[in-house]
Amino acid sequence: MTMTATQTLKIEADAIFRRKRLMAFGLPLLILVYLAYTLFSFDVPGLIKRFEIDNARALVADSYSYKTHVTRDNRAGDVVIAVEGERKGTYPEGTSPDWVTLGEETRIDLENGHVVTFLPEKAVTYDVPGYGLIQAQSVGRKGVITTLPEGDVPEWINKSKNRLTITTEAGRLTVTRNRTEVFRYFTGWELFFFTLDSPYHGLSFGEVLGRAFSGEAGAILHDFWTNKMWRHDEVAWAMFETVLMAFLGTMGAAIVALPLAFLAAKNFSPLMLVRQVMRRFFDFFRGVDALIWTIVLARAFGPGPLTGALAILITDTGSFGKMFSEALENVDEKQIEGLQSTGAKPVQRYRFGVIPQVTPVLLSQILYYLESNTRSATIIGAITGGGIGLMLTQAMITQKDWEEVSYYIVLVILMVMLMDWFSGWLRRRLISGDESGR
Amino acid sequence: MAEIHGSIDDMRTDYMALVRRKRLMDGIILIIFVALMVSGFMVADDRNAGGFWDGLHRFFDFPKEVLSEAVDKAGELPAHLITFLPSLIETINIAGAATLIGAMGAMVLSLLATRGLALWPRLIPLFRRLMDIMRAMPEIVIALVLIFIMGGGPVPAMIAIAFHTAGALGKLFSEVNENASLKPVEGLQSVGASWAQRMWLGVMPQVSPNYLSYALLRFEINIRASAILGFVGAGGIGYELKNSMSWGQGQYDEAAAIFLLLFFAIVIVDQISSHFREQLTHGRKDKRKVTA
Numbered sequence: 001m002t003m004t005a006t007q008t009l010k011i012e013a014d015a016i017f018r019r020k021r022l023m024a025f026g027l028p029l030l031i032l033v034y035l036a037y038t039l040f041s042f043d044v045p046g047l048i049k050r051f052e053i054d055n056a057r058a059l060v061a062d063s064y065s066y067k068t069h070v071t072r073d074n075r076a077g078d079v080v081i082a083v084e085g086e087r088k089g090t091y092p093e094g095t096s097p098d099w100v101t102l103g104e105e106t107r108i109d110l111e112n113g114h115v116v117t118f119l120p121e122k123a124v125t126y127d128v129p130g131y132g133l134i135q136a137q138s139v140g141r142k143g144v145i146t147t148l149p150e151g152d153v154p155e156w157i158n159k160s161k162n163r164l165t166i167t168t169e170a171g172r173l174t175v176t177r178n179r180t181e182v183f184r185y186f187t188g189w190e191l192f193f194f195t196l197d198s199p200y201h202g203l204s205f206g207e208v209l210g211r212a213f214s215g216e217a218g219a220i221l222h223d224f225w226t227n228k229m230w231r232h233d234e235v236a237w238a239m240f241e242t243v244l245m246a247f248l249g250t251m252g253a254a255i256v257a258l259p260l261a262f263l264a265a266k267n268f269s270p271l272m273l274v275r276q277v278m279r280r281f282f283d284f285f286r287g288v289d290a291l292i293w294t295i296v297l298a299r300a301f302g303p304g305p306l307t308g309a310l311a312i313l314i315t316d317t318g319s320f321g322k323m324f325s326e327a328l329e330n331v332d333e334k335q336i337e338g339l340q341s342t343g344a345k346p347v348q349r350y351r352f353g354v355i356p357q358v359t360p361v362l363l364s365q366i367l368y369y370l371e372s373n374t375r376s377a378t379i380i381g382a383i384t385g386g387g388i389g390l391m392l393t394q395a396m397i398t399q400k401d402w403e404e405v406s407y408y409i410v411l412v413i414l415m416v417m418l419m420d421w422f423s424g425w426l427r428r429r430l431i432s433g434d435e436s437g438r
Numbered sequence: 439m440a441e442i443h444g445s446i447d448d449m450r451t452d453y454m455a456l457v458r459r460k461r462l463m464d465g466i467i468l469i470i471f472v473a474l475m476v477s478g479f480m481v482a483d484d485r486n487a488g489g490f491w492d493g494l495h496r497f498f499d500f501p502k503e504v505l506s507e508a509v510d511k512a513g514e515l516p517a518h519l520i521t522f523l524p525s526l527i528e529t530i531n532i533a534g535a536a537t538l539i540g541a542m543g544a545m546v547l548s549l550l551a552t553r554g555l556a557l558w559p560r561l562i563p564l565f566r567r568l569m570d571i572m573r574a575m576p577e578i579v580i581a582l583v584l585i586f587i588m589g590g591g592p593v594p595a596m597i598a599i600a601f602h603t604a605g606a607l608g609k610l611f612s613e614v615n616e617n618a619s620l621k622p623v624e625g626l627q628s629v630g631a632s633w634a635q636r637m638w639l640g641v642m643p644q645v646s647p648n649y650l651s652y653a654l655l656r657f658e659i660n661i662r663a664s665a666i667l668g669f670v671g672a673g674g675i676g677y678e679l680k681n682s683m684s685w686g687q688g689q690y691d692e693a694a695a696i697f698l699l700l701f702f703a704i705v706i707v708d709q710i711s712s713h714f715r716e717q718l719t720h721g722r723k724d725k726r727k728v729t730a
Binding site for chain 2: 031034035038041042043044047050051052055056059241244245247248251252283286287288289290291292295296297299300301302303304305306307309375378379382383385386389392393396399405409412413416417420
């Protein structure tokens with residue numbers, strides 16, 4: 001009798017073990033199968049073929065280094081030196097960095113023995129250590145005549161009738177009919193503090209500090225703030241706009257959602273119909289994604305921070321409405337009854353019986369959303385055109401200002417982390433304050 | 439008697455003074471808040487291309503256009519719904535794969551960042567900061583960079599969302615881990631289990647319901663994110679929406695179909711996931727009651 005009982009028990013236990021084992025191996029297998037399926041439905045093999053390693057290399061290199069162009073117009077003979085080849089970073093005429101010597105012959109020192117010389121008659125020489133002297137001359141219609149040292153043409157020299165490109169680790173020389181151009185690469189973010197037209201460019205930190213103390217602090221700050229290359233003033237404004245979008249959207253949503261939540265809470269809204277309508281209303285606002293709200297709003301209000309703020313406001317009214325009404329349903333009735341027994345009117349009952357109970361819950365939810373909406377505001381800004389999100393997409397579209405892109409990315413991360421810390425700090429303060437104060 | 443009376447009066451004045459001060463503080467905070475809201479609204483309104491009051495009456499113009507066009511061509515709507523179903527599935531797949539990969543990353547990261555469980559206890563702060571940075575990184579940033587390198591398509595979006603998910607879930611997971619009992623882990627250690635075995639067999643069974651619940655919530659969020667990323671060129675339903683929007687009037691019936699698909703997908707996933715989450719959390723609560 002007992003034997004059979006233990007036997008059935010053993011069979012049952014075996015069945016449970018089998019099921020457990022099936023789960024333990026089946027679940028990871030299922031995940032693996034799903035991932036394999038997505039791998040093929042996303043056409044990963046095709047993607048690997050399209051992968052543009054050059055873009056990746058340019059992006060990484062550009063995000064921590066920059067190049068200075070020295071360009072000679074082969075027709076007019078002018079030599080222009082410009083950081084990143086941009087007008088904003090052009091050296092004033094007649095001035096040059098110390099590695100370029102202007103004159104009849106322009107000597108460009110690329111360091112480690114690499115020297116490029118612009119000669120008269122549209123000619124140029126490039127002395128490559130360990131290889132020899134490369135001579136080239138642009139001869140109008142006939143193209144570019146190149147004279148190389150004896151031997152095979154190495155891989156890093158690309159020569160054709162109208163063009164010569166030499167790429168070494170020290171820099172790059174390009175000769176075409178119209179111009180001769182040299183790139184030299186440097187590490188760092190160029191002209192981050194002061195542009196070339198500022199008198200403070202090229203001074204050390206100590207010198208700038210010294211000048212600041214001798215009464216030039218305003219001018220220094222102005223030159224830094226209006227830096228045309230990095231536009232610190234616009235960036236700061238854009239960050240402010242992004243935070244503003246998050247703040248207006250979150251707080252606005254909370255203000256709109258609170259009264260509506262009362263209508264959707266079981267214990268405050270006796271009419272079933274009203275409750276259901278309000279709930280469907282919240283579901284609709286939440287269900288229509290922020291993306292769709294953004295598009296609809298951008299049609300009415302045009303691009304800008306207000307559109308972003310309203311998109312956050314509408315989406316979060318749905319989320320807050322749902323969460324607030326749930327919090328209201330969990331309110332302790334005793335406090336309200338106590339107030340009622342003293343003859344408090346409904347408004348007073350809500351104000352002193354309900355609000356103090358739910359404030360900590362609501363506040364912590366609102367502050368949590370404030371942080372996450374800072375991130376959303378960046379994304380929405382990229383779509384509707386406002387704030388740091390817009391600057392980020394604009395910098396990306398040029399496909400060459402990757403140092404600015406990485407700067408903005410760092411700023412966005414710092415901004416979100418700061419908001420995270422701030423909302424956490426405020427939450428702790430306000431909520432612990434509530435416990436002791438009320 | 440008089441003395442007690444006096445002390446009650448004192449108490450009352452003290453109390454009233456306290457109440458007044460509190461009211462004053464509340465009032466000041468309220469005024470600051472209202473001033474911030476109003477001035478913020480005015481700044482935002484000023485910086486916007488179109489003003490709020492001008493745009494308000496145009497708010498319903500666009501939805502009306504879309505709706506009327508959709509109603510006019512109501513016969514074609516089912517066909518459109520079927521046309522765009524594959525891209526909806528792609529959007530959901532992006533979210534699904536990103537949630538899975540992100541959750542796996544979060545699992546490892548959170549275990550490495552929890553006191554008592556970490557493999558290298560000294561590196562806990564490092565993994566914490568790493569998760570903070572991953573969490574702070576908006577998906578769109580990574581997606582745009584990856585689109586530049588890899589070209590458009592679902593994979594950049596998937597990687598971008600997975601990266602953010604790993605950070606966001608990692609934080610929640612490590613909070614769960616902190617409540618896990620160390621006894622099974624110590625037991626496994628005493629029989630010579632490796633770190634991976636201790637985590638997989640000792641910690642996972644304790645935390646998996648919570649993990650699953652958080653991952654489901656994340657899946658909901660990620661569907662929305664994946665739709666948005668599609669809009670900037672990462673494939674899926676967002677991309678189709680952008681196309682149909684850019685064609686302008688005459689193609690709004692397609693936009694309407696996409697709106698509908700996206701809306702119902704989000705609502706259905708919301709419902710399913712909140713059902714399962716309720717089961718997961720309630721199941722746990724019941725168990726707790728039994729053990730208590």
